[in-house]
Amino acid sequence: MLPFERVTILGTGLIGSSLARAIRNRMPTVRLTGYDRDAAVAARADELGLFDDMADSAGASVCDADLVVFAVPVRAIGAAAEEIAADLPRDAVVSDVGSVKASVLKAMAAAIEGPDRIVPAHPVAGTERSGPDAGFAELFENRWCILTPGAEADARNVERVSEFWRRLGSEVELMEAGHHDMVLAITSHLPHLIAYTIVGTASDIEDVTSSEVIKYSAGGFRDFTRIAASDPTMWRDVFLENKEAVLSTLQRFTEDLTQLQRAIRWDDGDFLFDRFRETRDTRRRVIDAGQDTAAPDFGRDRR
Template sequence: MPEDAPVFERVALIGAGLIGSSLARAARATHAAKAVVVTDASETVRARVRELGFADVVATSAAEAVVGADLVIVCVPVGVQGEVAAEIAPALGTAAVVSDVGSVKGAVVRAMAPHLPAHVHFVPAHPVAGTEQSGPDAGFATLFQNRWCILTPPQDADEAAVAKVRAFWERLGSKVEIMTPEHHDLVLAITSHLPHLIAYNIVGTADDLQTVTEGEVIKFSAGGFRDFTRIAASDPTMWRDVFLANRDAVLEVLGRFTEDLAYLQRAIRWGEGDKLFDLFSRTRAIRRSIIESGQETAAPDFGRHAAAESKPVPIPRPYGGGE
């Protein structure tokens, strides 16, 4: 295959949220697909996709979108992936590859696989990339560059189909890793789901404090709190579904987190500074590794490169569409 030949002929994206709309833009920008078909359950979102012009075809239903597609990527919240699979199943072409972008893999495979006809190849995927913003306006073509995409193909998956899905993601600039759905769910429970839960929780706790006003929380958020609010602004529907679908792994890592926190709490109560110092030194080294691996930069990040800008930037309001 020549370097810039399309990896797939016709890619159908079901759901035009942050991820779906970024995929459409990226697939076109990198010629990973000859044609990109996009649909979304919301008519408002479909109209906006037409205006933004990042799809070759905007289909009015998921079933219509997948006709003739050799790659179908389901980009909707985890909780409705099963329904979408049932809807598209009769319309899927022979030897079509079906994939998704769900943040949970075990539950999603169980929800989607039973609906899919035997003639299609199911290669679940999870691009570990995103921002706190949602909807078709939020997407951009470089979202997946230098980010990891995890594939969780079933053990008997067609090797050629897996290789093509890998090639597709690599074309978008991602690095690809393959693992079992179970291991994926545990890895993401600690690297993504627990951080989001903690962030949502601390923002809620701050909001409920009666001795400190909300105005004070906001004014003085540069002391550290601000860093949590970014991920606590992520799409509520998407995240509700993630926690319900990855319950066991999340409860497992949450149990460990709580246990560790009790240890710190006790160290503070009893004035055991050495225990605090030991942990605080260890965590600094992990940060260094993340920066060295290219998943972050060392640039100090006070107010996100715009401390001097006083004009607030408008925030896109959430769409009902998938992410």
């Protein structure tokens, strides 16, 4: 039996459209309804045939749903929840895919009656693209999906949402929302902040032209440009909604960077060597855990 039969996705960008495609492939009998407040995005999702119906309003999109998923930037989830609250069927389960969880859980709970049916989710999978054309069905396969239900969530609803993600190929993990935000601050939010910073810094160095930066980017910089090409709205929202965890992680990073800086200044080669050797082990573990491939990616357009 399918965990849900009539799924509505609000926001049909990268994640919303990938979700629609994945549901189509894995649970073809599910009736899919989509809505996007950006008319051009909605039209494109329609053209791509991602949904059975594209609704004209948020309210209309949910009135028949048994699962509603918000796939909009995290700061927009509260408003989107308010928009649908009046039209939401009494027994529909409500979820999302936002990259921050504590504030989003709070925003959904404030707008929607029935805390037993709110089951926030975060698929830890994505790309640096946005919009409906960027999505693809396999995005969630072999990736983790973290659920962060509050204390009042009904265990049956949590199990249904878990089963939903497992059917899409993900491994599901339950976590307290605040802990999720701390974990993601270090594994995702800080890396993005650092990448945005370094790409900005490189554009502002007066002795080096920007065309030199581009030309010689294969030495490491290009990897940061990929991460820093991620959606500005999404990331602005992530940093503002996960402010405390991001700032405290950043503080630790700065301390560690200062220590390496000192070691360089004072020629402490042994300290540098030891630190650099430890990080190799982390890489091996990422590969062993199936979270990356071992192919040497620096030579990525190896022909």
